[in-house]
Amino acid sequence: MTIANRAAKKAWRVTAALLPALLVFAPIAASAAPQAEQQPWWATAVIYEIYPRSFQDTNGDGIGDLKGVTQRLDYLEKLGVDAIWLTPFFPSPNKDFGYDVADYTNVSPEYGTMADWDELTREARKRGIRVMVDFVLNHSSDQHAWFKESRSSRNNPKRDWYVWKDPAPDGGPPTNWESIFGGSTWEYDKATGQYYYHVFYKEQPDLNWANPELRKAMHDVVRFWLDHGASGFRLDATPYLFEDPNWPDDPDVKGGPLPGLKPYNSNLPATRAALRDLRKLTDSYPGQRVLLGENAISSIEDLRRIYGANADEINLPMDFLYTGVKSLDAATFKARIDEAHLQLDGLPPVFHFSNHDTSRQWTRFGDGQNDDRIARLTAAMTLTLRGTALMYYGEELGMADLPADLLKDFPLGPKRTVADKRDPERSPMQWTGGDAAGFTTGSPWLPVHPNRSTVNAERQQADSGSMFHWYARLLQLRKNHPALRDGAYVPLQSGNRDVVAYARRTPSGAGVLVLLNMSGQRQQLKITGWTGSAPKAGEIIMQSAPAGAANLYDPVLAPFATQILSIVPENHE
Template identity: 45%
Template sequence: MEADDHPWWERGVIYQIYPRSFQDSDGDGVGDLAGIERRLDHVASLGVDAIWLSPIFPSPMKDFGYDVADYIGIEPVFGDLAIFDRLCAAIHARGLKLILDFVPNHSSDQHAWFRESRRSRDDPKRDWYIWRDPATDGGPPNNWISDFGGSAWEWDAPTGQYYLHAFLKEQPDLNWRNPALRAAMMDVMRFWFDRGVDGFRIDVLWHIVKDAGFRNNPINPAWTPRSTERDRVLQRYSTDQPEAHAISAEMRALADTYGDRVLIGEIFLPNDRHARWFGTIERPQVHLPFNFQLIENGWNARGLHRMIADYLASLPAHGWPNWVIGSHDAPRIAARIGEAQARVAAMLLLSLRGTPTFYQGDELAIGDVPIPTDRVRDPQDLRQPGLGIGRDRSRTPMPWDSSTHAGFSTVEPWLPLNPDWPTRNVAMQESDPQSMLHLVRTLLALRRAEPALSVGALKLLEAEGDVLAYEREHRGRRLLVALNLGSRPAILPVPTGTTIAGILASTRQVRGIGDMLAPDEGLILSLKDIV
């Protein structure tokens, strides 16, 4: 197949925007949709193919948009439906796709559905949420633990039952076993598809159905006090239930009626269970079950080699891989491994077989952003302090220039800027041809020009020491990607029977062809056969 024969979501690159932190247009210190529209030329100039927006629906913001109070509206902090429509048109006018964050596992407790459900046990919407009687001792129905700590059950005195919440108590879980709720949520997807969106990233999809018997989760024998409270138990019965796959397949069937759309499922599971979310050829599920293993694994060549091999081997024949190195939930890649290796990581992400997702600000190699105690906003961090799990450090505002508040806002932003924002910002990196921003653009342009990098076959190569290497090939065009994950020079592993024809990209300054990799260097090279 030629690259153009693949759907856009296979050959393309997704760019995640956290709307609160991209661009403020109205001077309240919080990013918004009009601000995103203002900065679209920056996104388009990178060479990505789609924009994924974290939630923009009406919300009390207890979990910053992941507590949805109305699935078919726009949070006033971000704008309104007219501004959304204008943004959607502006994105499409630049040849980009728009992906929305869909949050189907839970709503806000301020959603009209839950307020009705809470009125009485006899309310028609009571069963749209998960209510249960107390255990025999009067306590919660079982031992399930919220991902944010504490029991996953909240007592409701007026109706004498507990309701389930996998996250905050302000985020009651929806009951997807109820046909009316299921139909209502499918109508939500239709509403946005009809409005022109090109797909959904589906939040915590593997949570969406719970064990029918609400059995206790097994105790985790490996838990330590340095782990999150959630990990006291193994989530055997509260997540990844067999019935969830039928819902995933129903979502896919709906998306397919709209043509060239994509569904991306947020799923944290081992490879064998993760792969099931592709479904079958006859009954497909999500196009891309999100793969977070570049975030979850240590940064060493041998470990990454094994992980890449195992992940690719786990995919069904009809499955398409995908890769992520940063998100609104994870520590920034430059904070984890330093700027020099963040450049190598960008080359890795954009040269592996599969669909990459790039997180806003990683094109600048934003590193660690200390969040003073009095500026912490993340409810997960506030509920479990001292564990280093705060997500605010990844959600800080984009620094656009060296003006006051980095061009993000005219007032103090809702979260602190990266401390080096006067020099690490878009405008400064625009003027530096050796910057991370220019490297990312170079890599994205090369990926677009070389089908071998987007849709070509991948063959992992044996390499020594800290080097991770693989060959990409498409219709006889062979490329070598060699990444030095260490701080010492290393031998360049050239496949037997080939020689280097040219250097297409380097994470360091352009240089001549040799037989060594410099410290912290990644190279993409063209190969030719030795005659």
């Protein structure tokens, strides 16, 4: 039995009879027998990002580990995710908490061993869950053995594995470029009299992908993890593998594009070629291995190029145009959603909000009064669109960013040597309402959120009207309902600037209508834009607020309400 079929067979179901009045679920007759998989698993997958340091600690040291992920696989299976993406768990000095890699083919002792990794992939496979590795391909740590050799002398065989340049005529940096994390992109090495290049921290020197031996070594890293059961990779910082070989000065350092979008360091043709090579390598393995890519874009045209002219580069480039919407604005979201579905040549979009670098959506969009309804709305939007969806650990519980004053008073130490501006969204997973939220029996590396007594997995799994159950039902719908699994996107108009409306339909005309009121007021709609024969209303499948009968043409929505309705062809009896 394939992973997809096993997961579909074991999809967890919530009965409507158990649910409170504000959370109405109607049965879905069409989802009883899932159709055979018609496209790669990743094209419709829900991928759950885990920050291992904060997910589950099993040895009491206050730092999450790989055994902790394995321990929680049953929970993830119950939730219904298709794959998990683990942020870096490699040996690292933790200047950037794992994104400064000191050994690409090993597990940091604080996270466990290679045996723990092998057990994790083995146990995940039993539950129909794939495991993806976060591959930091642009740079290593300055503590990596490769860089130590590279900086040891100008004649070292690995000197050219990194980017070294002579000083400018005045003795200063070779160019005036600025790092994404601030300051110059160049760091002077007194021992050898040259500068090395780093687009991020100075402790993260850029690898030289123009060097054939370095490229072979990185391909060997890919093979290592694929041979050890990885189903693919989330590629970190993909735009920056190559720089303009002429090394021009920036005519407007403080203006123009942001440091990560400069024409001399972002998405150069050589970078695209290197990504095509990585794609060929992953495609050579069985099991539909996948590349999920971080990128730097400013338009939908930029995003389309990252798939490759022949869809032969990154399988799944993350849509940061959608992610970058910071306020609950229906017109902006509708524009981002429409362009992703209509201007990517049918390739699968990748939608997400929260991650290890980005404020949690509960905090970002919440207004302090309607946070629960708003969180259900953003969840429904991401998970009912066509393509691939990413979730961040704890999102399904409504976890929020840590309060700034709590972090300010939390001491630094061996487990947290630096205070990172991204710490608020990296707090320990809230499993229970206890002091350490069930994350550890020791002292956690970051403080646990004060709301853990009410926002935790134990409590929410026992409450059929909880955020957890809302997410689980959405994942069940996405997997089993023909229109949400395989249906086309229909870009409807709501007749109301505060409401997003769209449909997903199968060739037969059946499907679902999704309505999202992004305002704090009751809204009257006039739905237009149906293609083909006009549909009829079926039933309300899910809703976050009370409403009347299913209405496809002029419904009324309560403040911040979500409605998902079934639709049937006009000639349906």
